[in-house]
């Protein structure tokens with residue numbers, strides 16, 4: 072049983088702070104999914120129960136393991152232990168699946184569970200481009216766009232809907248994702264999309280003036296290390312747009328917890344994480360659609376030893 076796995080790992084299974092709704096695995100799903108989704112949920116639950124998906128303990132980003140249990144199930148009633156760090160307040164999944172288990176989960180079950188039953192790729196792309204335009208306007212508010220040569224990269228770009236507004240404005244726009252059906256959809260619309268994630272983006276030596284992480288950071292296993300690595304594709308003092316679901320969405324809290332999320336941020340913990348990785352906040356806002364989102368524009372503090380000839384073209388960020 073899962074509880075046995077927890078205790079073997081030295082994890083507590085104390086009653087969740089949020090109450091019965093966040094421990095009961097038999098109540099209705101908080102978010103709809105289709106037949107494929109229900110089969111995938113059952114498979115994931117079985118994999119957790121029979122040990123095919125191994126669990127591991129993980130410390131908070133501040134180093135502490137002094138926790139309070141918040142919830143034991145996610146919105147699909149999948150066992151998912153969310154804890155709050157008593158030292159810094161950051162929420163995380165602990166214990167969580169190992170990296171190998173996450174790879175299997177994302178490869179075989181993620182889309183089936185998280186995609187809505189009435190999903191229509193073209194309609195979804197059009198809806199997401201509208202949101203991408205809002206995100207781009209938020210960024211443009213604080214970036215003075217140079218006449219030419221501006222560039223943007225997105226990690227976890229889906230079909231590239233966040234990149235389309237920049238491309239329309241003449242930016243070089245490149246996206247990485249591992250979902251081949253989304254990549255095909257974006258490429259058919261003329262976007263420069265590539266298979267891979269952050270490590271793959273770092274291989275070619277390309278640098279960008281802006282990097283976008285939209286609903287991605289909360290999936291990272293080691294966000295501070297990943298944010299530091301991300302500087303390899305960012306010009307010195309380049310900008311990073313981050314958007315995460317914020318726990319400050321109390322009216323829809325039953326929809327909030329997702330087994331794919333390893334970390335749960337609020338603006339304060341997001342900013343602390345960014346600072347720890349060497350970024351400083353430029354702007355913070357809440358863009359609201361179905362969930363309240365913490366949306367941050369940050370600027371990298373890193374400098375480059377050898378002055379890059381392209382740095383002169385870096386879009387200027389207001390202080």
Ligand SMILES: [Zn+2]
Pocket residue numbers: 131132133134135156157158159160161
């Ligand atoms: Zn902490």
